[in-house]
Amino acid sequence: MNPLISKLGWAALSVTGAACLGVVALSRGESISALWIVLAALSVYLIAYRFYARFIATRVMELDARRITPAWARNDGLDYVPTNRNILFGHHFAAIAGAGPLVGPVLAAQMGYLPGMLWILAGVVFAGAVQDFMVLFISTRRDGRSLGDLIKSELGEVPGVIALFGAFMIMVIILAVLALIVVKALAHSPWGFFTVAATIPIAILMGLYMRYVRPGRIGEVSIAGFVLLMLAIVAGGWVAADPVWGPLLTFDGKQLTWMLIGYGFVASVLPVWLLLAPRDYLSTFLKIGTIVGLALGILIVAPQLEMPAVTKFIDGSGPVWSGNLFPFLFITIACGAVSGFHALISSGTTPKLLDRETDAPLIGYGGMLMESFVAIMALVAASVIDPGVYFAMNSPAALIGKTAQEAATVISQWGFVVTPEMLTQTAADVGETSIISRAGGAPTLAVGMAHILHQVIGGQAMMAFWYHFAILFEALFILTAVDAGTRAGRFMLQDLMGTFVPSFKRTEALVPNLVATGLCVAAWGYFLYQGVVDPLGGINTLWPLFGVANQMLAAVALVLATVVLVKMKKQRYMWVTVLPTVWLLACTLTAGWQKVFSENPKIGFLAHAAKFSAAAENGEVLAPAKSIEQMQQVIFNDYVDAALASLFVLVVLSITFFGIRKVMQALRDDRPSVRESHHGLHAEAGRA
Amino acid sequence: MGEYLGQAARLMVGLPDYDTYVQHMRMKHPDRAPMTYEEFFRERQEARFGGASGKCC
Numbered sequence: 001m002n003p004l005i006s007k008l009g010w011a012a013l014s015v016t017g018a019a020c021l022g023v024v025a026l027s028r029g030e031s032i033s034a035l036w037i038v039l040a041a042l043s044v045y046l047i048a049y050r051f052y053a054r055f056i057a058t059r060v061m062e063l064d065a066r067r068i069t070p071a072w073a074r075n076d077g078l079d080y081v082p083t084n085r086n087i088l089f090g091h092h093f094a095a096i097a098g099a100g101p102l103v104g105p106v107l108a109a110q111m112g113y114l115p116g117m118l119w120i121l122a123g124v125v126f127a128g129a130v131q132d133f134m135v136l137f138i139s140t141r142r143d144g145r146s147l148g149d150l151i152k153s154e155l156g157e158v159p160g161v162i163a164l165f166g167a168f169m170i171m172v173i174i175l176a177v178l179a180l181i182v183v184k185a186l187a188h189s190p191w192g193f194f195t196v197a198a199t200i201p202i203a204i205l206m207g208l209y210m211r212y213v214r215p216g217r218i219g220e221v222s223i224a225g226f227v228l229l230m231l232a233i234v235a236g237g238w239v240a241a242d243p244v245w246g247p248l249l250t251f252d253g254k255q256l257t258w259m260l261i262g263y264g265f266v267a268s269v270l271p272v273w274l275l276l277a278p279r280d281y282l283s284t285f286l287k288i289g290t291i292v293g294l295a296l297g298i299l300i301v302a303p304q305l306e307m308p309a310v311t312k313f314i315d316g317s318g319p320v321w322s323g324n325l326f327p328f329l330f331i332t333i334a335c336g337a338v339s340g341f342h343a344l345i346s347s348g349t350t351p352k353l354l355d356r357e358t359d360a361p362l363i364g365y366g367g368m369l370m371e372s373f374v375a376i377m378a379l380v381a382a383s384v385i386d387p388g389v390y391f392a393m394n395s396p397a398a399l400i401g402k403t404a405q406e407a408a409t410v411i412s413q414w415g416f417v418v419t420p421e422m423l424t425q426t427a428a429d430v431g432e433t434s435i436i437s438r439a440g441g442a443p444t445l446a447v448g449m450a451h452i453l454h455q456v457i458g459g460q461a462m463m464a465f466w467y468h469f470a471i472l473f474e475a476l477f478i479l480t481a482v483d484a485g486t487r488a489g490r491f492m493l494q495d496l497m498g499t500f501v502p503s504f505k506r507t508e509a510l511v512p513n514l515v516a517t518g519l520c521v522a523a524w525g526y527f528l529y530q531g532v533v534d535p536l537g538g539i540n541t542l543w544p545l546f547g548v549a550n551q552m553l554a555a556v557a558l559v560l561a562t563v564v565l566v567k568m569k570k571q572r573y574m575w576v577t578v579l580p581t582v583w584l585l586a587c588t589l590t591a592g593w594q595k596v597f598s599e600n601p602k603i604g605f606l607a608h609a610a611k612f613s614a615a616a617e618n619g620e621v622l623a624p625a626k627s628i629e630q631m632q633q634v635i636f637n638d639y640v641d642a643a644l645a646s647l648f649v650l651v652v653l654s655i656t657f658f659g660i661r662k663v664m665q666a667l668r669d670d671r672p673s674v675r676e677s678h679h680g681l682h683a684e685a686g687r688a
Numbered sequence: 689m690g691e692y693l694g695q696a697a698r699l700m701v702g703l704p705d706y707d708t709y710v711q712h713m714r715m716k717h718p719d720r721a722p723m724t725y726e727e728f729f730r731e732r733q734e735a736r737f738g739g740a741s742g743k744c745c
Contacts, residue, residue: 075716077709078732087696094700216729218698272737273730279700280737288700349702487737 006332010050017043024309025114031304034380037117038123038298039582041376048125053133053365060565060573061137063357066681070144071353073679080144080352088350092367094284095345096132097291099178099478100335100550101371103441105379106448106544108332109390110320112310113383115329117372117376123190123330123337124372127580131554132342133160133364134561134577138356139347141676143427147347147557151655153675154563159658163556164496166651167344167537170549171489172520177528177546178478179264180538183256183528184440185471190249190430191240193256195468196475198232199279200263206278222281233468237431253532260482261525268486268517276483290473294377297452307383307390312415319395319414320439321540322602323594327587329627331547336375338584340553342368381448388418389426389435396537397437398623407436431464439537448472489520530637536602544595545645548588552652555584559659566666567674587658592649596642605645609638702736703729 020040023032057063073078083091108116145153147169152160186192206225210216239245251259267275316324321332335341346364354360382390391414392400392407400407406419411418427435433445450466458465491507493516498505504512533537558581565574573646587674598604601611615622616631625631666673695705706725713722723731 075712078704079735081704081708081712083699084692084695087692087699090696091699215726216703218701218703219694273733276737277701277733284700285697336706353699482738488745543715 010047013046016221017047024117028309033302033307034305034384035302037113037376037380039307041117041121041373044125045373048129049366049369051256052125052184053129053361056130056133056365056576057358057361060570060576061357061360061677063137063360063471064681065356065358065587066684067357068679068682069140069354069357070351071355071675073677074143074352077223079349082355083353085362088353088355088482089363089367090288090361091353092345092350093361093370094288095349096339096342096367097287097371097374098335098481099181099442099474100339100341102378102445102474103181103543104333104336104547105375106382106438106441107394107539108329109379109382110311110318110394111314111329112308113305113379114309114621115314115325116333116379119330119333120337120372120375120379123333126366127341127554127558127584128336128338128372129365129368130580131338131340131362131557131561132346132368132575134564135293135343135346135557136351136354136360136364137357138561138564140352140360141356143677145347147343147560151556151560154560154567155655155662159655160660161499162651164401164492166549166556166648167553168489168492168496169647169651170340170486170553171492173527173542173546173549173644175264175482175485175489175524176531177539177542178481179257179260179528180531180542181442182475182478183253183260183532184438184537184539185442185446185475186251186256186437186630187253188434189240189249189432189471190246191236191464191468192471192475193249193251194239194245195229195232195236195472196479198235199229199282199472199476199479200275202228202232203244203275203279203282206276206281207277210275211280218281218537221278221468222285223276225282226285229277229286229472233465233472236468237464239659242429254529257351257525257529257532260528261521263479264482264486264525265449265517265521266548267483268490268521269513276480276487279476280480280484283480286473287477290470291374291377293311294449294452295373297449297456298377298548301366301452301454301455303380303384303452305380305383307387311387319391319399321543322600323544323591327591327594328544331544331551331585331591333375334376334550336372336548338551338580339371340550340555340557342371343553343557378445381452383448384451385444385448386418386422386426388412388416389422390398390444390449391416392418392423393435393447395437396439396535396540398535400437404436413517415621420560429460429463430467432467436572436580439538439539441539442471442474445474447676454655467528486517486520486524493520530640533624540602541641544591545641545648548591548595548645549648551584551588552592552648554653555581555588555652559655563659563666564674566663567669567672568670569666569669571667581656585652588652589649592645595645595651605638605642609635609642612638703732 023036024040071082105116138150146659148160149162151163200350202225206221210221314325388411391411400410404423407411408418408420408423446467449470451462453466454463476557494504494507494512506512531542534541558577561577562574594603596605599607601608612631612635616628621631625634706728710722
């Protein structure tokens with residue numbers, strides 16, 4: 001293209017993006033269209049991709065299209081296959097996208113859409129996408145080795161083990177939080193429960209068909225499974241309305257917790273082809289389809305944002321989660337801005353499929369931009385519903401009471417005018433008995449999605465269908481993650497325990513398998529149960545722990561990237577990874593410190609424990625406890641949470657310490673000390 | 689286009705292209721018989737979930 005036209009085009013895009021951001025940031029008092037947010041985000045992504053990702057690719061990494069990648073050097077047609085970059089983009093995106101970017105922005109909306117949106121955009125451009133891209137690059141230059149391996153070889157044996165242990169604890173918290181989201185969404189909802197439970201027999205039918213009838217026919221079996229899923233949603237409505245089945249399938253949080261724990265154990269020891277793999281197909285395709293559908297829905301409907309740009313809760317007094325904007329907003333929105341978990345994917349299957357090094361910006365940086373866009377859509381979905389309804393759905397019963405009347409009174413006093421009729425009507429519209437105190441993100445997102453999608457297909461009559469479709473879509477891939485995560489956690493645990501008891505390394509042996517699976521399920525089940533009985537909704541306690549853990553893993557990955565850059569003698573570009581590392585350390589260490597030591601019992605675990613101890617000594621019983629024994633349990637839980645938060649802080653501090661030591665060493669070397677694998681150059685660039 | 693989307697969809701759930709695999713085996717390992725599609729499918733299914741590689745949150 002003519003360079004002048006290209007320059008003018010980018011200039012025009014920059015002006016458009018700036019104008020959209022201006023509209024979003026400066027409009028006060030009147031509601032604006034969600035399209036402004038979407039357009040601002042897309043402009044930011046395009047500019048960041050065109051300029052910043054290219055800068056990192058050419059100046060910092062010096063990618064070479066001719067350099068032979070592991071996919072070519074080790075090509076086996078299975079794990080290592082040179083793959084077309086667009087196809088690989090789909091693979092990578094499907095692997096990184098999960099519930100995280102959907103839930104965090106919904107919870108963050110309590111401060112208004114503006115703070116969340118700005119962090120999502122700034123975070124992804126300077127931290128999240130950089131991390132994914134850097135790890136993909138580092139792993140590709142080292143034969144596609146995993147994050148744990150890379151830390152071991154670049155930082156040392158001890159930090160390697162610390163990181164592996166940290167990753168296991170992070171996995172536990174992630175599984176507990178994800179399971180909590182499902183429990184919150186399905187409690188007292190026979191429709192939701194029936195639909196989600198139906199996915200189990202549907203998946204098993206698909207698994208049997210693919211095993212014995214027509215092996216490996218993913219396409220036809222997925223279409224059949226999808227049709228059955230839609231029928232399950234419709235049938236769920238009948239079941240919920242039935243006078244016998246409705247009450248029979250209505251469960252409270254505790255009952256659902258025990259079911260999920262049992263399910264998690266059984267599902268993760270069954271053969272993968274029977275349940276896990278077929279449901280993985282359904283959840284992956286449904287996830288991608290729904291994300292595309294939601295994007296189209298927002299473009300077609302162009303909904304108005306009802307949530308104010310900034311609410312009064314930026315002072316930290318919000319009902320959904322406690323704590324100030326700094327650091328807690330940056331912890332609440334983890335995935336979508338920056339997610340340490342992606343470092344595991346970027347050093348997993350993706351680097352083994354990379355055709356050319358120069359495809360890495362699209363896959364690594366671009367894939368994360370796409371995930372960030374999912375977060376923006378979730379923020380939009382949470383902001384298009386009435387703020388009064390939003391706060392009724394996301395505030396704990398301890399604050400707003402249990403009836404529509406009480407909730408409407410309290411929330412109206414906060415300045416978000418809402419009537420009890422609006423709350424009961426919204427519940428009736430989506431086919432539920434109540435929408436009050438359904439924290440956890442999924443139900444709010446589902447109401448928002450139903451609000452948008454029913455205007456495209458089906459009208460008012462389809463509102464309940466779309467609500468339960470959205471619940472199903474989230475629950476489906478959360479259950480897949482719980483199942484796959486328990487399995488992965490079990491392997492990690494067996495690996496860790498094998499260091500001390502060698503016989504535990506045998507992953508195919510039954511006893512170590514059952515013991516490790518049981519320990520893994522018990523670990524996340526403990527936190528899940530604790531979250532479910534928490535009167536402040538559990539999300540309050542667990543989501544910040546998850547956010548801190550996830551951001552800390554990101555900091556660890558960025559420390560690794562910094563060490564590698566310095567070893568490459570690229571220290572003049574160190575700021576590319578050092579700046580986001582410093583920011584993440586500032587957020588996570590402050591948040592970790594406050595979660596442990598804050599004097600406010602709403603934030604600090606120790607202060608909360610002290611409050612309960614003082615009450616227990618006076619013989620008082622504070623909610624949620626109903627007896628002195630339960631008081632002791634609450635206090636014990638607080639100590640466990642405080643210990644866990646401290647543990648995350650110690651993990652990240654020690655990795656940072658080892659990282660700084662390696663950086664100092666590498667700075668003293670006068671030539672590059674980096675160890676990459678070399679497979680030579682192709683005669684010409686680019687093929688697959 | 690359909691072929692392309694099908695390949696993308698299959699790789700999303702961890703199944704690389706079978707024809708590419710067969711071609712690779714013919715060119716690089718003519719002495720060994722490539723797996724049938726069914727064997728290939730099962731091998732990949734086990735590989736996707738058999739290790740500590742989780743999916744994301």
